[in-house]
Amino acid sequence: MDLRRKSGSPSQSEKGKRDTAGSTKPKKGKSFEIDIFRDWCKSCGICSAFCPRECIMLDDDGAPTMIDSDRCTGCGWCELHCPDFAIRVHQRNEKAGTEDV
């Protein structure tokens, strides 16, 4: 089974699907982002496959990339399932431009 979710422009039907993907929206006033540690990442695609909001896509080299951090709910599934501890989710503090851990 190919776990990789390729990047690229989604079709209209895919866009509609993405709008309803996942069960929750980020909590009010909270936003999240991810860090990917490239030296540890083996581009397996698991994080992309498990993200319920389809925030993570793989580029042409198979490297995971956050395509829309506004969609991220901070659920942590990508971090939980990464076998190489190569991804970390954290809250973004938009006002101060810093992060809460």
Ligand code: SF4
């Ligand atoms: S699950 Fe981990 S190792 Fe696999 S592509 Fe994502 S960040 Fe890289």
Ligand code: SF4
């Ligand atoms: S924490 Fe990870 S799995 Fe959850 S929505 Fe954000 S990018 Fe996707």
